[in-house]
Amino acid sequence: MEKNTLITVLGPTASGKTAFAAQLAYVLEGEIISADSRQIYRRMDIGTGKDLSEYTLNGTFIPYHLIDIREPGEKYTLFNYQHDFHKAYQDILNRCKIPILCGGTGLYIESVLKGYNLPDVPINPELRSALEKKSLEELTLILQNYRPLHNITDTDTKKRAVRAIEIENYKSKQESGATTFPAVESIILGLDIDRELRREKITARLHTRLQEGMIEEIRAILDSGVTPEDLIYYGLEYKFVTLYVTGRMSYEEMSNQLEIAIHQFAKRQMTWFRGMERRGFTIHWIDAALPVEQKIQMALSFVETGQGRTKSEE
Template sequence: MQPGKPLLALVGPTTVGKTATAIWLAQEFNGEVVSADSRYLYRGMDIGTDKPSPAQRQAVPHHLIDILDPRDEYSLALYQRDAYRAITDIQARGKLPILAGGTPLYIRAVLEGWRIPPAPPNPALRAALEERARREGPEALHRELARVDPIAAARIPPSNVRRVIRALEIFTQTGQPMTALEGRQPPPWRILIIGLTLPRDELYRRIDERVDRQIAQGLVDEVRALLEQNVPPTAPALSALGYQQIVAYLQGHFTLEEAIARIKFDTHRYARHQLTWLRRLPHVQWVRVDQPGWEAQVRALVATFLAGLPTEQKTAPIGPDVDRSGDHRRGVVQ
C-alpha cells in the first residue's frame, strides 16, 4: 500500500444503485470495482444477490466476486486481506479502485483499518461450543467469556451466542482476549466516500420490485439447485436475504407468498441497519439519487478528488423518512 494513492468508496443501502454507479464511474475514470458485498462472493448465487451481469463484468473488471463455493467458510479478516490486495494491485497499475457494496462490516474494516484478531474460524470448536450452549444454556458460555474477557462480556449479551462463541474462539486460539487484539490502523490512502441515498418509501418500492423480479427470474429454482448440489441449508451463504426465506419455503415452513413477504420485510429492515452503520462513517459525501443532476454531482466530486482538491463535506440528506427504525409492515407475515 502506497501513501497518497486514491481510493473511491461507494456506499449506501441495498437497491440504491451502487453497482450501476460504480460501473459508469469506472468507465469514466479508468477504474476497477472491488466488491464490498458479502453475497457476491459465492458462485451460483446470482439471481438472489442481484450480482453484476456477465456483460457488466466484461465491460469493467470486478474483484471479489464468485471467489467462493457456497459451502466455503470466510471471515472478515480474510475479506479485509483480499480487499487490500485487490486495491493495492489496482493502484499499482495506475487505475482507480472503487470499493462498492452494502456490507457495512466489510466497508468499515477496509476504510477504517480495523485490526482483526488473527484467529481463523474453527468449525470443530464452534460446533462444540454451540452444542454446549444448547445443553447448558447461553449463560454458561457467557460466564466463561466473562472470566477470560470481561470487557467483551460486558458488551456482548448472552443472547448473542454467535458473538460469544467468536470471542471464546479468539481467546482459545490466541491466548489473548479479543478486546486486547482489536483496534484500528487506517490505511495510508486518500479516500473519497460517496454515499447514495433515497427517501424511505422509494427505497422500499425498489426493494419490493427487485424481490418480485428475482422471483420471476427463477430465485426458487436457484435455491433449489444449490440444495441439490448438497449445499447445507445451514451454510453461511444460505443465510443471505432471499435465500434463507426460500430455503424455509422449500422445507415447507410457509407458502411462497409468505416467503416473498418475509424477504421484502427483512430487506426493509436490513436497509435501515445499513444506514445506521453507514452514518457512523466520517466524511461521507451524501447524494440523493432521486434528485435531478445527481450523476453530475457525483462526477464532479470524483473529478475534484482526483485533481487533489478538497471536496466539501455534505451532511447526509437522510431525513426521518429514511433512517428511523420504525417497522414498515405492508404485506408482512409475522
C-alpha cells in the same frame, strides 16, 4: 487526483450502488472491489443482486474483484476479506488504476478503512453449546453488549449471530497489538435514497427476482450438494427461499416475510453508515434519485478536490 486514491461507494440495498460505481469507474478508468459479504460466492447470482451486466458500459468492460471467488457453503471470514481486499487493492495500484470499493456490507468497508485487527477466530464448542438454546433476539442483545459495536447488519440467523459472538468473545480475551492491515485513506461517497422510494424499489426488485429464477437458482444450489443449513446461514433471500423450497414455509409466507426482512436489512445498513459518521468518517451523500450525469459530476467534485478524505484511527 492521485493514482493511489481509494474511492468508496456505499449505500443501502436498492440504492443503485453497482450502476453508479460502474459509471464512475468508466469515467476514471478505474476498477471495482466488491464489499458485499454474499457476492463472493459463485452461483449465488440473482439472490445477491450481482447484476454483472452493469459492469459493461458502452462496450467497455469494467474490471471487478472479490466476486465469485468462493463456492457456496465455504467458510469465509472478515479476516479473509481483509487479506483479499489488500491483494486486489495493491494489484490495482500497481497497474496505476483507480480502485473503487463498492458495497453495502458496512463491516467489510469499515474493517479495511480502519485497518481492524481481526485474527482468524477458531470455533469455541463450549460457547456454542451455551448459546444453542437462546433465541435470535437474545443473541442479538448479547452481541450489542460488546464494544466496539459489532456489525449486526447481517446477523439475521441464529448461526450467524452465534459466530459473531464467538468472534467478539475471542477478541475480548486477546491482548491488543498492532493492526494486521494498515488503515486505508479514502474518499467516501454515499448514495442516499428516500425511505419510501427505497421501499418501493425493494418490493419491485424482489418480485422481479422471484419471477426471473431466484427460486430455481437456490434449488439448483441445493441440488448440487450444499446443505439447507448452509444456505440459510447466508440470510435474507437464501434463508427464506430455502425454507420455501424445503417445504417449511408456503410461497406467500416466504414472499411476505422476505420482503419485511429486506426492508429491515436496509434500515440496519443505514444505521451502520450513520454510525460510521459518528466514528469519524466523512461520507459525502448524493441523492440516488438524481440523473446519473449529475451524480457523477458531484462525485468527481469530491474526488478531484480530495474533500473529506478520511483516515480514521482506532
